[in-house]
Amino acid sequence: MGAALTPNETEVLALLRGANGPMTAYQLLGRMQRNGGAVAPPTVYRALKGLEEAGVVQRIETLRAWAVVTSPVPGVVAICDDCGAVRSVEAQGVFEGLHQRLAAEGFAEARQTIEVHGRCGDCTGGQT
Amino acid sequence: MGAALTPNETEVLALLRGANGPMTAYQLLGRMQRNGGAVAPPTVYRALKGLEEAGVVQRIETLRAWAVVTSPVPGVVAICDDCGAVRSVEAQGVFEGLHQRLAAEGFAEARQTIEVHGRCGDCTGGQT
């Protein structure tokens, strides 16, 4: 099974789970400071690193922020530029197609990042 | 046609074209300072913004660096973690599949980012 989380990792994970979207490392830091006194950036970044390696959080590259992983398989991160909502959309076929395409080039992928900006269904109001 | 580039944009683009891979904004800044004396970060970032809007450069999110766009259509950015090579791989089918998948969710995408880390063909030596 996955290794147990450390206290700091547990705290960071709880904060991210309690948020309704990604948080930046310094937002997490601020929360931890209000909770627990003196906390410095490395504490947060170390926790995020551990959680990322455990596969339970991921960095949203285009937002420079961190979010909990909501899907057991890799997802496409869909970011609404209107309302800020961030969703992970399962898209096995897309990842599979990507793998095939890169394998054909001789590229052995280790980590795929797919992020999309646009407007979510709520914000387009059904408009195409 | 596309708007003409400003002198600063032209200089930044030339530097990126002359590089054999992505450069960070501050690497560009260093080069410009050695060329032209006093240059400050906003000069570089403004040029990068203009070039990005013109579609001739792009930010490689996972590297926090900037590269020239080498393909007329959006490409998958394949980054070798061994040798550092960065290639843009055309993958129309992948982008199309991504579009279909998101459209089905009611999401209207404006910008897609696909970056993959791993090992390029040269570094795997043909191994699967």
Add this chain to the structure above:
DNA sequence: CAGATATACGTTATAGTATAACATAACACA
């Protein structure tokens, strides 16, 4: 021409993101 607007650029300062390096504490266990 005077004045208004727009564009590019310069300049200073600061905000925001991330890591290096070294010190300490607590625990496991030979």
Add this chain to the structure above:
DNA sequence: TGTGTTATGTTATACTATAACGTATATCTG
């Protein structure tokens, strides 16, 4: 007891990006 390992604390700094304001130049227009 001593030794190694893991997690954490602490200080400082590096790296990335933007805000805000000032200046110069060109263009348009009354």
